[in-house]
Amino acid sequence: MPTKKELLDRPIQHLDIKQHNVVPLVEAMAHMAYSSRDTYRAASIYDMMLRDTDCGVILCIAGSMISAGLKQIFIDMIRNNMVDAIVSTGANIVDQDFFEALGFKHYIADDQYKYGNEDAVLRELAIDRIYDTFIDEDELRICDEVTHQITNSLEPRPHSSREFIREMGAYLQREGKTPQGGGVDSVILAAYEKNVPIFVPAFSDCSAGFGFVAHQHARQGKPMVSIDSAKDFYELTQLKIANPSTGLLMLGGGTPKNFAQDIVVSAEILGVDAPMHKYAIQITVADARDGALSGSTLKEASSWGKVDLTYEQMVYSEATLALPLITGYAFHKNAHASRKGKKWTSILDQVAVTA
Amino acid sequence: MPTKKELLDRPIQHLDIKQHNVVPLVEAMAHMAYSSRDTYRAASIYDMMLRDTDCGVILCIAGSMISAGLKQIFIDMIRNNMVDAIVSTGANIVDQDFFEALGFKHYIADDQYKYGNEDAVLRELAIDRIYDTFIDEDELRICDEVTHQITNSLEPRPHSSREFIREMGAYLQREGKTPQGGGVDSVILAAYEKNVPIFVPAFSDCSAGFGFVAHQHARQGKPMVSIDSAKDFYELTQLKIANPSTGLLMLGGGTPKNFAQDIVVSAEILGVDAPMHKYAIQITVADARDGALSGSTLKEASSWGKVDLTYEQMVYSEATLALPLITGYAFHKNAHASRKGKKWTSILDQVAVTA
Amino acid sequence: MPTKKELLDRPIQHLDIKQHNVVPLVEAMAHMAYSSRDTYRAASIYDMMLRDTDCGVILCIAGSMISAGLKQIFIDMIRNNMVDAIVSTGANIVDQDFFEALGFKHYIADDQYKYGNEDAVLRELAIDRIYDTFIDEDELRICDEVTHQITNSLEPRPHSSREFIREMGAYLQREGKTPQGGGVDSVILAAYEKNVPIFVPAFSDCSAGFGFVAHQHARQGKPMVSIDSAKDFYELTQLKIANPSTGLLMLGGGTPKNFAQDIVVSAEILGVDAPMHKYAIQITVADARDGALSGSTLKEASSWGKVDLTYEQMVYSEATLALPLITGYAFHKNAHASRKGKKWTSILDQVAVTA
Amino acid sequence: MPTKKELLDRPIQHLDIKQHNVVPLVEAMAHMAYSSRDTYRAASIYDMMLRDTDCGVILCIAGSMISAGLKQIFIDMIRNNMVDAIVSTGANIVDQDFFEALGFKHYIADDQYKYGNEDAVLRELAIDRIYDTFIDEDELRICDEVTHQITNSLEPRPHSSREFIREMGAYLQREGKTPQGGGVDSVILAAYEKNVPIFVPAFSDCSAGFGFVAHQHARQGKPMVSIDSAKDFYELTQLKIANPSTGLLMLGGGTPKNFAQDIVVSAEILGVDAPMHKYAIQITVADARDGALSGSTLKEASSWGKVDLTYEQMVYSEATLALPLITGYAFHKNAHASRKGKKWTSILDQVAVTA
Secondary structure (H helix, E strand, C coil), X not given: CCCHHHHCCCECCCCCHHHCCCHXXXXXXXXXXXXXXXXXXXXXXXXXXXXXXXXXXXXXXXXXXXXXXXXXXXXXXXXXXXXXXXXECHHHHHHHHHHHHCCCCCEECCHHHCCCCCHHHHHHHCEEEECXXXXXHHHHXXXXXXXXXXXXXXXXXXXXXXXXXXXXXXXXXXXXXXXXXXXXXXXXXXXXXXXXXXXXXXXXXCHHHHHHHHHHHHCCCCCCCEEEHHHHHHHHHHHXXXXXXXXXXXXXXHHHHHHHXXXXXXXXXXXCCCCCEEEEEEEECCCHHHCCHHHCCHHHHHHCCCEEEEEEEEEECCHHHHHHHHHHXXXXXXXXXXXXXXXXXXXXHCCCCCC | CCCHHHHCCCECCCCCHHHCCCHHHHHHHCCCCHHHHHHHHHHHHHHHHHHCCCCEEEEEECCCCHHHHHHHHHHHHHHCCCCCEEEECHHHHHHHHHHHHCCCCCEECCHHHCCCCCHHHHHHHCEEEECCEEEEHHHHHHHHHHHHHHHHHCCCCEECHHHHHHHHHHHHHHCCCCCCCCCCCCHHHHHHHHCCCEECCCCCCCHHHHHHHHHHHHCXXXXXXXXXXXXXXXXXXXXXXXXXXXXXXXXXXXXXXXXXXXXXXXXXXXXXXXXXXXXXXXXXXXXXXHCCHHHCCHHHHHHCCCEEEEEEEEEECCHHHHHHHHHHXXXXXXXXXCCCCCCXXXXXXXXXXXX | CCCHHHHCCCECCCCCHHHCCCHHHHHHHCCCCHHHHHHHHHHHHHHHHHHCCCCEEEEEECCCCHHHHHHHHHHHHHHCCCCCEEEECHHHHHHHHHHHHCCCCCEECCHHHCCCCCHHHHXXXXXXXXXXXXXXXXXXXXXXXXXXXXXXXXXXXXECHHHHHHHHHHHHHHCCCCCCCCCCCCHHHXXXXXXXXXXXXXXXXXXXXXXXXXXXXXXXXXXCCEEEHHHHHHHHHHHHHHCCCEEEEEECCHHHHHHHHHHHHHHHHCCCCCCCEEEEEEXXXXXXXXXXXXXXXXXXXXXXXXXXXEEEEEEECCHHHHHHHHHHHHHHCCCCCCCCCCCHHHHHCCCCCCC | CCCHHHHCCCECCCCCHHHCCCHHHHHHHCCCCHHHHXXXXXXXXXXXXXXXXXXXXXXXXXXXXXXXXXXXXXXXXHHCCCCCEEEECHHHHHHHHHHHHCCCCCEECCHHHCCCCCHHHHHHHCEEEXXXXXXXXXXXXXXXXXXXXXXXXXXXXXXXXXXXXXXXXXXXXXXCCCCCCCCXXXXXXXXXXXXCCEECCCCCCCHHXXXXXXXXXXXXXXXXXXXXXXXXXXXXXXXXXXXXXXXXXXXXXXXXXXXXXHHHHHHHHCCCCCCCEXXXXXXXXXXXXXXXXXXXXXXXXXXXXXEEEEEEEEEEXXXXXXXXXXXXXXXXXXXXXXXXXXXXXXXXXXXXXXX
């Protein structure tokens, strides 16, 4: 049996789109077929979305994308004003981004592990596996514990995930878990500094959830922190109302996709006739045939009045191949040159919601 | 352009496993290859799970399964003590099950609509599309409004989705939206009557969310209802602690799968050394190669200490084909004969959590 | 290390649709969504195709279907006049059907083998693996050798695969490899007896190929048997000309699908204005997005003038689940009652082609 | 209804890897997860295969790859000694490469066409569709007719597809369908000039098949050309025997994959103990779960004694995204610097096989 140290020896390293000018490659793909042409079109829609400075850009992240080496792309998008809000699964934001911000890493798993035959061994070593990637479970328990502490430090009332994640950003800054402090940059920190709100609509469904459970268990019968998913939806809807023109860049489907698409309807419920999302891109390997939201086409979303048909593109590809090309294209075309950050957090600070 | 009435003319009808003894067919599949053999094995694991009367059975539902004609299977599982808790996406429970309980229906879409070329027409007619199925959007707005009213009627404090859905069951009973009252049976009603808790970890991410937003908007600055996803996780963990032996029957992945799998770890966080899920079945068309949770194998979950390796089976099939065979097999083998409902709702009523 | 005998202990057994009346189950699926509804529609098209007695039915088989337990279905289709010609990959017909006719079997592989981690062990034991199924490689070498002997016994001239496979049928009958002779029934034998031609357009691409190579190697410079794929195409085209109304039931894609679809164009090349295939069903897990023929839709085939749009249905399912339902439905509806075998072999015996 | 001219207005243009140094991008992918890491590993195996100058490199092409814009990559591989033999489906070589060599083009189809709703219109306009790509059917008929003429010009005996395709190369050169003659470069021409044999194991299953059928129809009772697929297999086996060290670069699966993998066994049948393929890469979107060869893993092939386990890599991606990265990496690393073409055609000219 290998030792834990032997298995956790090659860290995942995050791709830096700033180093790779993919513009000529992506432009050549415009004249091909299948996913290459779709990738070009998605890249050109993202470029268009950024040049349309009225448009607020919402990034949706499902799947394990940060453990896969895409973290720096998200950070670069934030720091270069290429995104205004993020809607994500909890795993990406807490178990993976916050986890790495605390100083931990993800590791490359050898091919033999990815088919599952060695999972009993991994269990014994307390190594968690995401397909071809390893995580030290003991480190993950520390991450759970930090979210527990942050939960304990908050005012005992309902919080949106957005408010909570902002506190995680404050924690990182306060504790010097920053590049300046000798640490690594993170999505949470960059979003905190750039006033980009991050929403996790199923926030208990991740490492943070363990912290919440521990908190609520200890506070039984006393005032406690709760995580109000309705408030998340209310807040995101307010952004749509404040900035009616919006575009979506979605990785995978799941709750983030549905949640972000739904704000068009939600605004309508509040009596505001908000336009459909003007631009929409989804990168996914799912297909439409099982009727699940994750693989449902953007055309289908248009039947629901959520996404406009003019500028939408599905890219059927695993995201680690397509996202560097799409975001790298827009970055090196300097599509964001005239863009200022929308600093949407400041809008939300004025939304008074208390339980 | 067709009229709305012409398009909404053939309602989805729900399959009744009680009418089809599939036992010989499924047993014949035991000796074949690929998905048929996997289906047999999944069926035999579900059979085993039901005969193991210590085991609490948790059904996880992602994807649009109720609109697809699987509602009666879920109802039969509840009414025949074949399931003890449900974890689902909001769409299945609110937009589809509660929606049908209110007297509305889903409709068959002709093949030409499922590729999306006619979605602009559907938009004009206020018809929403789920792949090959139609919904009357005006009826869906009524469903939103009913959840709004229910929200308004609740005590202004944090509620778990489980508590809220129980109120939806009470509403249906009170309003006579029952078979006895001339209405149709529903998952929410059956679960209400049989004390089967239903959890929706991303509860704002559905039709109910629109009701919450409307409620919170109207109550700004005043006491209001909030939806506490942490409480959901806390409650489901309590069930694992009260009944350590558990089995999972999962349709699709997403938040329901992750949430239900995670309670093993969550129990541990509360200091209880709960065993991994003893049985686990997942029916999905997703694959493992993009690293997303939805397609991740149950072996992978065992590396996280969540699922035991002995009785696990992935079935790679669209659920409308595989679920009738798996549940029908167990039903006609009378696997549930010695089972009484665990009535888990009664445990949860004693879990006092207030904000 | 397990022994070969231990690993090859549970033979694949073939499903018998005659034992399972699936009509009520499939009819219930008509009112659902996704693959279940598609399966119903495919079943009803197959039913229609059989009742339309003018229509010649062509079954296309790609993938490893006979090793998977579908052999008896194909045999029952032939013996009950439910198919008039077969176009297949070589593996199904030679490595699997002829192999079993010689008295050999396929075996169930335990789950742990299907991810490939034990393939080095299998290599040592001379066990070949098809996903979750085992084959004794030594037995396969015997199968190669028998095709070598049959090749040696033929007139040294170009043969179509159809002619060669007919000789394999004659061999089985002559050698008593028949149910009457104490052996097992086979697709090749049934087709031989019922005058159903079997085409394998890439005939060297299977166990038979090894026999051909050995034959041609030994006969260098002397008259020898060759395998004329042009003749196959010519013959199949003659069937289309003799019987213009045709329907396709396709499992997977590949060469069989393309070959069978192309005869419409081929007839046209010979100056005959043959109609498109009137009915077409494809069962596949492939999707359309990589542009490959295997997953291309039947609509796409209609742009090529090959398949009529009125009665076509794609079923996105692994075949061991969908085929028993589709063929069992037609069988138990007795759709073939008025059908006589078209005995197409007799037409082909009059097609004189020599090199 | 649009006119044919309006629909056929934007030709597919082929990607030129020589213009895009992807080495830094691909190297960055080495440290990520999922398909990006697999792409890096595949690229590094291809690099290794080229530096191992003993190794003969066999390229397998299934799917519609040339119509998709990958033609120039194949040409560059041939002209830069990066491939020694090609095994392909007929569509790529005849309907697409030879077709373009004759002066015709493929065209970009707008998104609305790729879902099939407009296929009846395309049928009327005689436009054939491959997912998102259009072909002028009248031009394709000319291509059929040219193969008919070439067939008529040949000696009436069995020919391997390899011999026939060589005649197609001679035809292009003779007719001035060359860059020097004002035409475009082609895979067939480049292979002809560089003595790279091209095999199409199911050669009648493409546009060439129509020419063969017309030829054999006209020559009934007289000596005629036949297409001997056994000879193809014999010839490819001879290459394995002459050059035992081999590597495979496979796009898609199908007949080309199986055929090329099988030569290890075929050599053994001829009494030569040839080693397994030393290197193997497959790019595919298929998965292993239906047991079909196209998606079967390279590990599975090792159980059959066909592929060595040390240097094998599956890349789950649509080929237009992954192939430019894999081949571009090796090209710009100059992996082929010490490689001379193996000129395998010259070996085959000495293989005397006559019927």
